[in-house]
Amino acid sequence: MEFGMRFRRADAFERKGARSWHDIECAPLDEVRRVQEAKLVRQMEWLSRRSAFYQRKFAQAGVAFEDIRRIEDLQKLPFTLKTEIRESLSAERPFGTHLAADLSAIAQMQASSGTTGSPSYVALTESDAEMWHEMSSRCFFAGGIRPGDIVLHAFSMAKGFVGGVPIVQGLQYMGAIDVPIGADGGADRLLRAAADLRPRCVLGAPNFVAYLAEKAPELIGMKARDLGVERVIVGGEPGGGIPAIRHRIEELWGAKCCELLGGTDIGMAYWSECDEQSGMHMVALDHVIVELLDTETGAIIPFETGVRGELIYTAIGRQASPLVRFRSGDHVEVLGTSCACGRTGPKIRCVGRTDDMLIVRGANVFPSAIQSIVTEMAPLTNGVMRVLADFEGHTTQSPLTVYVERGPAQQPADDAALKEKVETRLRNALAFKANVIIVDADTFEKPGVAKVALTLRQKPKFLS
Structure with a gap:
């Protein structure tokens, strides 16, 4: 045409x-x-x-x-x-x-x-x-x-x-x-x-x-x-x-x-x-x-x-x-x-x-892949997660910190069991070791005008 x-x-x-x-x-x-x-x-x-x-x-x-x-x-x-x-x-x-x-x-x-x-x-x-x-x-x-x-x-x-x-x-x-x-x-x-x-x-x-x-x-x-x-x-x-x-x-x-x-x-x-x-x-x-x-x-x-x-x-x-x-x-x-x-x-x-990829002890890890697994674990989680990459560049030799919001009906008393389940799923599916921290539902800002940033470069003050 x-x-x-x-x-x-x-x-x-x-x-x-x-x-x-x-x-x-x-x-x-x-x-x-x-x-x-x-x-x-x-x-x-x-x-x-x-x-x-x-x-x-x-x-x-x-x-x-x-x-x-x-x-x-x-x-x-x-x-x-x-x-x-x-x-x-x-x-x-x-x-x-x-x-x-x-x-x-x-x-x-x-x-x-x-x-x-x-x-x-x-x-x-x-x-x-x-x-x-x-x-x-x-x-x-x-x-x-x-x-x-x-x-x-x-x-x-x-x-x-x-x-x-x-x-x-x-x-x-x-x-x-x-x-x-x-x-x-x-x-x-x-x-x-x-x-x-x-x-x-x-x-x-x-x-x-x-x-x-x-x-x-x-x-x-x-x-x-x-x-x-x-x-x-x-x-x-x-x-x-x-x-x-x-x-x-x-x-x-x-x-x-x-x-x-x-x-x-x-x-x-x-x-x-x-x-x-x-x-x-x-x-x-x-x-x-x-x-x-x-x-x-x-x-x-x-x-x-x-x-x-x-x-x-x-x-x-x-x-x-x-x-x-x-x-x-x-x-x-x-x-x-x-x-x-x-x-x-x-x-x-x-x-x-490429811009999002992290290398954790030699394993290539995309935050979107972590999000996929966390979302699949609903209703134990509500699907919301953030990766804390508080290190220089994109490579770390330490376990990767991952914040995961618990599901709305889940009790804080069950956090230890949920933490272990998420860490095991991530290790088995993506071949990296995570340090999962369970947080309240609605801890992170709801989606809005900007793209949702799955990776945090520093720990949020409200989690200190």
């Missing part, structure tokens, strides 16, 4: 009954590959003329742009790291030396959440912005949103976060109606809008949408499951792929819950679950080439069921802030390579991020 900025895709309502938002999602992979490689060649030609950042990077690697014609050729190139992007942004304001379009062509900008350092500021031309809308629409459609749906927007709308304006734009592009209150508007305003407008769908971070449902009886005098919501789509933090948390969300809302995944440097979202709920499909292979890196060996490995690795992205068809072999930091497990829905992109679940 031709790209050119517009409010809604012209044929949005014609897609309502389709099996996928775009036919490429269900296309044979050899056909997808032909599209990818044609666009890859054009992307290299664009970079050779427009990107000082990649001109230097290719020269240092001794690789010519015209040498990159097939997907396997990308392995001749070094990775692009987040630290390089931050250095690029610092070296040349406002959008870095990796900006590959004239400033006059920039139609929009976005920023990452900045939870692991300075935010990334990403420039978009009109073509880039519509590409984002297209990728987002595919994710929303896979998760069950349809043109004409009213969607309650429960991600944060503030700070340039991609869960804000880009979601509004993506929903408008596909013909859905966004209720743009956002987590910033507070639980009361969101739930009041839900009671008044009866949205079919809710979009938000998993911990916050669960909290929102829990507050419904208090704030609007009715259960969330009686509001008529049919779909809850979550992302932005761990939880949607954790069975116990997903089940809790579905029980609270009386709706099917699907997960999506993206990243500001590439797009709002480009992985999404379908009705099968068996992992997030890559739905944008015509806009993004994705590789899977075995972080132990440094080798690129095929997407095969059961393998794990880190996602590496190369944008194709991108003008303003293109990235080549970008290390996302997202560690995933491949859950499948085919699906009853007909989509042909691989299916994954995210097991954690």
Whole structure:
């Protein structure tokens, strides 16, 4: 399709009954590959003329742009790291030396959440912005949103976060109606809008949408499951792929819950679950080439069921802030390579991020994996936990301190037994030794606008 900025895709309502938002999602992979490689060649030609950042990077690697014609050729190139992007942004304001379009062509900008350092500021031309809308629409459609749906927007709308304006734009592009209150508007305003407008769908971070449902009886005098919501789509933090948390969300809302995944440097979202709920499909292979890196060996490995690795992205068809072999930091497990829905992109679940990973006596531990186990132990726990990483860097030789909230019906007299149960489960499942400290239910702050931080770098004063 031709790209050119517009409010809604012209044929949005014609897609309502389709099996996928775009036919490429269900296309044979050899056909997808032909599209990818044609666009890859054009992307290299664009970079050779427009990107000082990649001109230097290719020269240092001794690789010519015209040498990159097939997907396997990308392995001749070094990775692009987040630290390089931050250095690029610092070296040349406002959008870095990796900006590959004239400033006059920039139609929009976005920023990452900045939870692991300075935010990334990403420039978009009109073509880039519509590409984002297209990728987002595919994710929303896979998760069950349809043109004409009213969607309650429960991600944060503030700070340039991609869960804000880009979601509004993506929903408008596909013909859905966004209720743009956002987590910033507070639980009361969101739930009041839900009671008044009866949205079919809710979009938000998993911990916050669960909290929102829990507050419904208090704030609007009715259960969330009686509001008529049919779909809850979550992302932005761990939880949607954790069975116990997903089940809790579905029980609270009386709706099917699907997960999506993206990243500001590439797009709002480009992985999404379908009705099968068996992992997030890559739905944008015509806009993004994705590789899977075995972080132990440094080798690129095929997407095969059961393998794990880190996602590496190369944008194709991108003008303003293109990235080549970008290390996302997202560690995933491949859950499948085919699906009853007909989509042909691989299916994954995210097991954690490089930035979050802790190494405890040589064992790699993701806080989200701890959260999964603690949540599974409900009602002995209420699923809320925090890891105390009060040491330099990400490595410790000592047992890892984990605070776990007891379940609301549990008695403090039983804490010693619960502590032993949690420590045993963590040791058996994740191969590390924990020092579990049981605390009261509701000890930690309830989910809100910001992502839930599972790791604490210093002991909270209220626990002293």
